[in-house]
Amino acid sequence: MKRRIALAGLLIAPLLFAADPPAAPVKVTRLERPEKALKIEVTVPGKLEDVWNAFTTGPGLNTWLWSDCTVALRAGGEWTVHYPGGKTGGGTIVGFVPLRSVEMRAMAPEQFPTVRSERTKALFEFETAGAETRVTLTQSGWKQGKEWDDAYDYLAKGNAQLLGQLWYRFAKGPIDWNAAKAK
Numbered sequence: 001m002k003r004r005i006a007l008a009g010l011l012i013a014p015l016l017f018a019a020d021p022p023a024a025p026v027k028v029t030r031l032e033r034p035e036k037a038l039k040i041e042v043t044v045p046g047k048l049e050d051v052w053n054a055f056t057t058g059p060g061l062n063t064w065l066w067s068d069c070t071v072a073l074r075a076g077g078e079w080t081v082h083y084p085g086g087k088t089g090g091g092t093i094v095g096f097v098p099l100r101s102v103e104m105r106a107m108a109p110e111q112f113p114t115v116r117s118e119r120t121k122a123l124f125e126f127e128t129a130g131a132e133t134r135v136t137l138t139q140s141g142w143k144q145g146k147e148w149d150d151a152y153d154y155l156a157k158g159n160a161q162l163l164g165q166l167w168y169r170f171a172k173g174p175i176d177w178n179a180a181k182a183k
Contacts, residue, residue, distance in 0.1 A: 064169030
């Protein structure tokens with residue numbers, strides 16, 4: 001899913017979290033069977049509808065991922081974050097079930113050109129967990145080779161940070177990107 005499934009907010013997130021580190025309960029599982037995959041889970045302190053809207057709309061993404069995001073919630077639509085300098089992250093939406101799941105063909109960061117062009121499958125699932133929402137990302141479609149292995153390792157951390165930022169948005173409030181850019 002590369003670009004950490006539009007994870008790139010990681011460029012700015014460390015600056016935000018340096019003074020107020022989140023204690024996001026993100027769990028990362030590296031799977032080898034039945035196929036190689038990453039499974040990343042977090043329970044977000046927000047209602048399902050609110051978490052869904054934060055994840056599936058441009059204005060919602062702008063509250064936690066980065067200040068310039070685009071979402072066209074439809075098959076073939078984009079889920080993209082636009083970073084300074086022309087870099088992008090995210091992917092192409094394959095399909096979705098309202099309030100349940102979003103599947104994408106995800107881009108890897110630019111340092112993994114083959115993985116970025118061939119993409120992986122990123123399935124985000126949303127489930128009510130009492131007054132909170134469990135978000136599970138399963139990223140599959142990994143191939144063989146050093147670049148693929150390096151991207152897998154990179155995205156295990158990067159996608160955990162992505163879901164940590166989503167958690168942070170609901171635990172601490174929307175991110176003020178103007179203040180973050182000023183740091």
